[in-house]
Amino acid sequence: MKCKLQLFGYPQGIMDNVLNWLVIKLCVLITVSHVAVAFPMFQDVIPNGDKLPHPCKPNYIWHGVGHRADRGEGPLNDFGKDFRRLGKKWNKSLCQLDSDKDGISNGEELGDPDCVWTPETIPQRQNKITHPGVCDPWESEKCKKQNAWVDCDIDELKCAAIYDESVMNITIRMPETKVPNTETNYMCTMFDLPSDGDFHIIASVPYIVNNYVMHHMLLFGCKDTDEVRQIDPNKPKLCKMGAKGCSDIISAWTVGSPGQCAPKEFGYRIGMKGYKRVLLQAHWNNPELKEDYVDSSGLTLYYTSKLRPNDAAVLMVGSSSFKLPPGRSDVEVVGTCSKQCSKEKFKGPIYVTAALNHMHYLECWFLKIQKILRKRKIQDITNEENFDYDKPVTHSFNIPIEVQPGDELKTTCVFKTTSKLNYTYYGQGTNDEMCFGFLTFYPAKNVKRKFCTSWKSIPVCELIAPIVRGCQTAKFTNLSNPEFTEMRTAVKDHCSTNHTCLEKCKDHLTIISSHPCMNGDVGKYIKYRLKKFGDSSVTDFYNGIQSCSLKHAPLLSQPNTAKSISIFQFHVIASFWFYCHVYHLNRCKHSYHVNHINQYKYCYHVDHIHQCKQSYHINHTQK
Numbered sequence: 001m002k003c004k005l006q007l008f009g010y011p012q013g014i015m016d017n018v019l020n021w022l023v024i025k026l027c028v029l030i031t032v033s034h035v036a037v038a039f040p041m042f043q044d045v046i047p048n049g050d051k052l053p054h055p056c057k058p059n060y061i062w063h064g065v066g067h068r069a070d071r072g073e074g075p076l077n078d079f080g081k082d083f084r085r086l087g088k089k090w091n092k093s094l095c096q097l098d099s100d101k102d103g104i105s106n107g108e109e110l111g112d113p114d115c116v117w118t119p120e121t122i123p124q125r126q127n128k129i130t131h132p133g134v135c136d137p138w139e140s141e142k143c144k145k146q147n148a149w150v151d152c153d154i155d156e157l158k159c160a161a162i163y164d165e166s167v168m169n170i171t172i173r174m175p176e177t178k179v180p181n182t183e184t185n186y187m188c189t190m191f192d193l194p195s196d197g198d199f200h201i202i203a204s205v206p207y208i209v210n211n212y213v214m215h216h217m218l219l220f221g222c223k224d225t226d227e228v229r230q231i232d233p234n235k236p237k238l239c240k241m242g243a244k245g246c247s248d249i250i251s252a253w254t255v256g257s258p259g260q261c262a263p264k265e266f267g268y269r270i271g272m273k274g275y276k277r278v279l280l281q282a283h284w285n286n287p288e289l290k291e292d293y294v295d296s297s298g299l300t301l302y303y304t305s306k307l308r309p310n311d312a313a314v315l316m317v318g319s320s321s322f323k324l325p326p327g328r329s330d331v332e333v334v335g336t337c338s339k340q341c342s343k344e345k346f347k348g349p350i351y352v353t354a355a356l357n358h359m360h361y362l363e364c365w366f367l368k369i370q371k372i373l374r375k376r377k378i379q380d381i382t383n384e385e386n387f388d389y390d391k392p393v394t395h396s397f398n399i400p401i402e403v404q405p406g407d408e409l410k411t412t413c414v415f416k417t418t419s420k421l422n423y424t425y426y427g428q429g430t431n432d433e434m435c436f437g438f439l440t441f442y443p444a445k446n447v448k449r450k451f452c453t454s455w456k457s458i459p460v461c462e463l464i465a466p467i468v469r470g471c472q473t474a475k476f477t478n479l480s481n482p483e484f485t486e487m488r489t490a491v492k493d494h495c496s497t498n499h500t501c502l503e504k505c506k507d508h509l510t511i512i513s514s515h516p517c518m519n520g521d522v523g524k525y526i527k528y529r530l531k532k533f534g535d536s537s538v539t540d541f542y543n544g545i546q547s548c549s550l551k552h553a554p555l556l557s558q559p560n561t562a563k564s565i566s567i568f569q570f571h572v573i574a575s576f577w578f579y580c581h582v583y584h585l586n587r588c589k590h591s592y593h594v595n596h597i598n599q600y601k602y603c604y605h606v607d608h609i610h611q612c613k614q615s616y617h618i619n620h621t622q623k
Contacts, residue, residue: 042066045089047112047123050419055131055138056152058211059255059285062131063388068149071388079106079133090117099132102143106132120327120418127287159203159261162302170194171207172219172280173298174236179213181291184429185284188239190222190231194303195276200267200311203302204251205259210295215285219251219299221268221275228277239281240428246279248450249314251299263353263396266312266442270303274311313444315350316451317369318411318436319426320460324362326420333435337409337452341461347446351400354440355381360433362415362424369437371401372408381409382437403441409452411437456521463525470516477529479538487512488541495544505548512545 043049046065054060054070064072066080076084079099086094095107095115107115109132111125130136134150135143161167174189208214222228223245231243250268251260262268269275282297319335357367368383382395403409413435417424424433441447453460462468475481490512495505512518517526530538 042083042088044418045119046083047090047107047110047117048126048129049110051126052110052129052131055134055136055147056150057154059215061388065131066133069151077133079131082106090119100135100146102135104130104136109136122419122421154256155258157203157205157259157261159259159302161261161264161304162203164304164306166306167202167302167304168194169300169302171298171300172278173207173209173296174280174282175234176294176296177236179210179284179286179290179293179295180238181286181289183285183287183289185286186239186428187236187282187284188243189236189280189282190228190233190243191278191280192233193270193276193278193301195271197271197305198269198273198307199271199303199305200308201250201262201270201301201303202267202308203259203261204253205300205302206253206257207298207300209297210293213284213286213293213295214255214297215283216254217252217283217297217299218249218281219301220246220279220281221248221250221270222246222277222279224276231277233277243279246277248275250275250278251301253299262308262312265308265353266310267304267308269307269311269444310442311444312353312440312442313447313450315352315439315441315447316436316453317409317439318358318434318453319413319456320453321455322426322433322435324415324417324420324424324433326417326422326424328415328417331415331417333413333415334457335411335435335454336457336459337454338459338462339406339408341452341459342403342407342409343405344461345447345449345452346403346405347448349402349404350441350443350446351402352381352439352441353397353400355395355397356438356440357382357384357387357411358434358436358438359387359413359415360431362417362420362433367413367435367437368411369439370410370412371403372410373406378407381439400441403439409437409439411435455525458521458525468525469520469522471522471526473517473522473526473529476517476526479530479533479535487515487518488537491541491544492537496547497540497543499547501548505544509545509548 043063043065049065050061050063052062052065054062057070060070062070064070066076066083067073068075068077077099078101082094082097082099090112092115095105095112095117097106098104099106105113107113109130111117111123111127111129113124117123135146137143138147162169170193172189172191174187177187179185204219206217220243222243225245228243228245250270253259270278280298282295284293284295286293315337317335317337319333322333324331324333355369357369359367367387369381370377371379371381379401381401415424415433424431426433426435436453444450451460455463458468463473466472466474476484478484490508491505494502494508496502516522527542531542
């Protein structure tokens with residue numbers, strides 16, 4: 001199967017206040033072919049088989065451990081030959097061999113020096129891994145001749161358009177800057193672009209100075225505001241969220257990419273009617289924590305005054321919050337751009353010309369983006385197996401895919417975490433994970449804010465609505481709100497904050513946890529919002545809930561599905577409402593707080609819960 005290495009189009013238009021979590025990595029894609037599908041199963045039967053560094057391409061992973069080609073196709077190397085001869089499994093004989101004859105056993109090179117590793121367990125060592133089929137040290141006289149077959153070349157961009165007479169170029173590089181001795185660093189530098197006319201950026205090529213630390217670069221287009229104009233150009237600064245007003249990605253590079261070349265139908269607008277300033281964000285990866293690294297990398301941008309028919313943009317879809325439990329053969333993450341969100345965000349139809357997926361280094365069974373209409377899949381935009389971060393490719397569509405307001409875009413990632421001892425979280429670090437898809441489209445004007453992601457299971461556009469799945473989020477996250485104040489008082493008076501679960505606390509948690517602002521992913525979002533206040537009463541409130549977490553965890557963490565509503569609210573909430581409304585309404589007006597949300601009335605108060613319990617049976621969570 002052939003795949004074009006033509007990369008263009010990255011996320012654009014992300015809200016500034018969530019930029020750090022929604023856009024910090026560019027996207028890359030793997031070509032799915034018959035040879036690529038074969039080797040992942042062998043990675044699983046070799047210690048550290050999925051994280052073997054390339055000996056002469058810094059930041060690359062050698063995925064086909066037993067093959068001469070790092071992708072896994074073609075002839076076997078010496079380790080691959082021994083692996084096949086000894087039954088295609090890791091055993092003591094293979095472990096003790098020195099396949100590449102460099103004086104280091106296969107087990108030593110792969111992090112299993114005592115030859116005790118078995119599949120689906122953690123190797124003794126997960127760092128300083130070397131290739132058992134490539135002689136080390138790589139640059140030694142002894143190994144140079146033996147390693148002559150190893151390919152150290154990096155692909156060059158093939159883009160005929162950049163040789164047109166009308167095309168100009170500008171190279172933007174950060175001044176030589178010291179790399180901090182921490183593993184993950186983001187450095188941002190502001191640059192001025194030509195603004196004496198209107199231009200389209202049609203291609204970009206990386207200018208890499210320090211291959212050992214440069215992980216990826218993003219180029220953000222900036223709005224022409226006073227705030228942006230006040231930022232000093234050419235002065236690198238450590239950053240996370242970049243700069244306010246700079247949120248539209250117009251170019252990008254990642255390890256393995258030769259650059260980007262746009263199709264003839266569009267370009268990214270710069271100049272008088274486009275971006276006049278750009279922010280270059282460089283991600284440095286320094287896992288060895290070295291102190292003597294410096295870097296001055298950047299990008300060469302090719303632009304033309306012969307404007308193309310369309311201004312392009314990129315829509316980001318996927319999930320911006322999740323955690324992956326360790327030791328699992330498959331963990332699914334789903335991010336949805338719901339029909340409600342696309343109706344709100346799209347001013348008209350958009351036409352997708354390319355699609356890319358993005359994860360990090362965990363093994364992936366598959367990653368796909370689907371277009372859905374009225375709950376039925378209309379089309380797979382991408383559908384890939386065995387994602388490879390180091391081999392960036394793209395899916396280009398000769399006939400653009402039309403996406404209308406009201407269509408749903410669903411991104412699904414399935415991770416394998418058998419090599420992990422601890423949870424893996426969504427995040428910006430190389431060892432964190434992501435699940436995004438990036439759709440290059442035109443016309444740019446039809447989507448104002450160019451992201452449409454989920455926070456866990458909740459589409460982000462729904463989070464800014466006044467009511468989220470029955471929860472009045474703005475009202476409930478106000479610390480002076482009487483409803484939340486009463487809940488805090490109940491937990492403070494009847495629950496422990498030292499991990500002791502009190503019997504009287506359980507009863508209150510049963511009532512509190514029935515509230516739509518306190519369960520499922522909405523409850524997690526409310527907790528996230530409230531904890532940002534740094535208020536001690538909020539901390540005590542959640543510590544009190546945590547004291548009985550084992551008994552109430554299922555109810556407090558499960559999504560607010562129709563089934564859970566009917567069972568719990570019928571037996572608990574409806575009972576309280578009936579008691580308060582029919583028999584003791586006047587008393588309830590004074591003693592109980594009655595809250596109207598959706599079709600239900602919630603009745604709870606710290607002092608009278610036992611009387612309610614005697615009058616009407618309260619079903620506990622486990623029932």
